[in-house]
Amino acid sequence: MKNNSSLSCETCPLKDRAACKVLKQEERAQLSKIGHHLTVKRGETVFSAGDNNDISATLTSGALKISSFDSDGNEHILSLVHPAGFVGELFAPSAHHHIIALTDSQLCIFDRKRYEEAIERFPALAIALLQRTSDELHQSRNLIELIGQSASASISGLLLEFARAASHSPCHIADYFELPLSRGDIANLLGVKIETVSRIIRKFDRDGIIKLEGNRGVKICDQIALEGLTI
Amino acid sequence: MKNNSSLSCETCPLKDRAACKVLKQEERAQLSKIGHHLTVKRGETVFSAGDNNDISATLTSGALKISSFDSDGNEHILSLVHPAGFVGELFAPSAHHHIIALTDSQLCIFDRKRYEEAIERFPALAIALLQRTSDELHQSRNLIELIGQSASASISGLLLEFARAASHSPCHIADYFELPLSRGDIANLLGVKIETVSRIIRKFDRDGIIKLEGNRGVKICDQIALEGLTI
DNA sequence: CGAAAGGTTGAGTTCCGTCAAGTGTGGTGG
DNA sequence: CCACCACACTTGACGGAACTCAACCTTTCG
Numbered sequence: 220m221k222n223n224s225s226l227s228c229e230t231c232p233l234k235d236r237a238a239c240k241v242l243k244q245e246e247r248a249q250l251s252k253i254g255h256h257l258t259v260k261r262g263e264t265v266f267s268a269g270d271n272n273d274i275s276a277t278l279t280s281g282a283l284k285i286s287s288f289d290s291d292g293n294e295h296i297l298s299l300v301h302p303a304g305f306v307g308e309l310f311a312p313s314a315h316h317h318i319i320a321l322t323d324s325q326l327c328i329f330d331r332k333r334y335e336e337a338i339e340r341f342p343a344l345a346i347a348l349l350q351r352t353s354d355e356l357h358q359s360r361n362l363i364e365l366i367g368q369s370a371s372a373s374i375s376g377l378l379l380e381f382a383r384a385a386s387h388s389p390c391h392i393a394d395y396f397e398l399p400l401s402r403g404d405i406a407n408l409l410g411v412k413i414e415t416v417s418r419i420i421r422k423f424d425r426d427g428i429i430k431l432e433g434n435r436g437v438k439i440c441d442q443i444a445l446e447g448l449t450i
Numbered sequence: 451m452k453n454n455s456s457l458s459c460e461t462c463p464l465k466d467r468a469a470c471k472v473l474k475q476e477e478r479a480q481l482s483k484i485g486h487h488l489t490v491k492r493g494e495t496v497f498s499a500g501d502n503n504d505i506s507a508t509l510t511s512g513a514l515k516i517s518s519f520d521s522d523g524n525e526h527i528l529s530l531v532h533p534a535g536f537v538g539e540l541f542a543p544s545a546h547h548h549i550i551a552l553t554d555s556q557l558c559i560f561d562r563k564r565y566e567e568a569i570e571r572f573p574a575l576a577i578a579l580l581q582r583t584s585d586e587l588h589q590s591r592n593l594i595e596l597i598g599q600s601a602s603a604s605i606s607g608l609l610l611e612f613a614r615a616a617s618h619s620p621c622h623i624a625d626y627f628e629l630p631l632s633r634g635d636i637a638n639l640l641g642v643k644i645e646t647v648s649r650i651i652r653k654f655d656r657d658g659i660i661k662l663e664g665n666r667g668v669k670i671c672d673q674i675a676l677e678g679l680t681i
Numbered sequence: 682c683g684a685a686a687g688g689t690t691g692a693g694t695t696c697c698g699t700c701a702a703g704t705g706t707g708g709t710g711g
Numbered sequence: 712c713c714a715c716c717a718c719a720c721t722t723g724a725c726g727g728a729a730c731t732c733a734a735c736c737t738t739t740c741g
Contacts, residue, residue: 285591289595289680295594295595295598297591297594297595298591308584309580310580310584311584315591338577338580339577342573342576345576345580346569346570346576349540349576349579349583350540353541353542353583354541355587356583356587356590357539357542357546359590359591360518360528360590362594363528363590363593363594364520364526364528366597367526367641368641369696401719401720402719402720403719403720410599411698412697413719413720414699414720415696415697415698416720417720417722418721418722421720421722434720449520600729602728632687633689634687642729642730643730644687644688645689645690645729645730646728646729646730647688648688649729652690665688665737665738
């Protein structure tokens with residue numbers, strides 16, 4: 220975990236996608252003063268449940284997971300975070316979840332209290348975050364729908380979602396993509412066991428619905444069949 | 451479903467709890483002009499997925515559920531809404547979920563577009579909704595944790611949540627409460643079958659962990675045991 | 682009162698978790 | 712460059728949890 224002291228928003232590749240895009244140059248300059256860059260390696264925890272909850276952040280590159288651990292130490296993945304995504308539990312006294320890097324990642328870190336002040340100072344930022352949070356709420360509810368199904372239905376649904384995300388076009392899904400998650404992470408996301416994930420994905424492969432290429436590569440062979448499994 | 455034409459915010463019992471509490475009297479008067487009351491009966495749908503999504507609302511009394519229906523017609527309950535709660539998918543082109551009354555309810559209905567305009571006009575409202583939405587996101591993630599467990603664990607967790615909600619004190623749970631949901635709704639919320647809910651609740655009763663009183667009444671007899679089941 | 686809706690219970694089956702033993706695969710260091 | 716290790720993934724056998732189907736009971740309401 221490495222800290223670089225200052226933000227350079229002008230050259231930030233996300234300046235048109237992250238919540239801060241709505242700020243004027245002068246406002247963004249003010250915001251950048253209270254933040255700094257952070258680099259984390261795959262597997263590292265960015266911040267933890269039980270922490271003082273004094274941090275919020277925007278992901279600039281890589282990928283994160285938001286997790287909780289039950290009393291038995293089992294991980295539950297609650298959400299995935301992609302570049303331009305915002306993490307941090309605003310207006311809450313303490314953090315409830317763990318933020319863990321899925322791949323080497325870069326973030327803009329802000330002091331949470333000061334970020335909340337910025338929200339009050341810049342109404343456009345409040346609206347941008349409201350949109351982003353509404354969207355995450357929607358995603359979270361999609362995940363609930365996914366989980367509340369049989370194991371093969373939720374896995375097929377997840378594969379389709381990954382294929383959709385990997386596609387550049389909004390109307391077609393990618394016919395090939397790399398799984399962004401390990402079998403174990405998929406299991407923790409869907410609330411099933413790792414063996415079940417393995418078995419079902421292999422079965423899809425054997426049935427010719429998908430074609431596994433290496434550990435992470437997936438080729439969609441029969442999209443209709445995959446969609447038909449969503450029950 | 452009955453429409454009363456105008457809002458009367460001055461006498462509203464929620465004027466200090468709903469999102470609109472942050473507005474000044476004059477601002478609230480403006481907002482009230484674009485809204486009206488709606489009365490719905492238990493079981494009625496307030497609005498549906500696929501609708502134009504031109505409505506948002508604040509619940510003033512009663513209770514709602516936010517549901518989706520999968521391709522087989524099975525209902526999945528995504529969230530419960532209590533008085534002062536806000537419903538409506540802001541910034542989205544179409545509604546994805548169904549809003550259904552769990553009990554006879556009253557709402558303040560707003561044209562969604564005009565509510566979004568109000569958000570832009572009144573920064574405090576944006577922040578209030580951001581807080582509320584963050585909170586809902588948090589609740590939604592709690593539900594994900596609950597679902598990702600064995601049936602008896604999620605049911606015991608839900609019972610404890612109901613007991614907590616029914617209590618007036620923040621540090622103790624109520625030792626008696628009425629279930630706010632039918633067995634079927636509990637099943638749809640937790641992603642299990644109605645028979646499973648019935649069997650498990652009955653088993654808790656037989657084991658002396660709870661005592662069922664009528665169809666909806668629940669007395670918590672052994673809170674420790676109930677908490678211990680959360681695995 | 683009778684119908685409809687909500688709830689309970691049992692028997693049989695299927696799915697998925699558990700446990701255990703494997704097979705890659707990528708990285709490190711000799 | 713290869714040997715080795717750690718880690719991720721796969722596979723099988725087995726058992727138990729939850730689903731399905733079906734019947735029955737209870738409460739509510741017209």
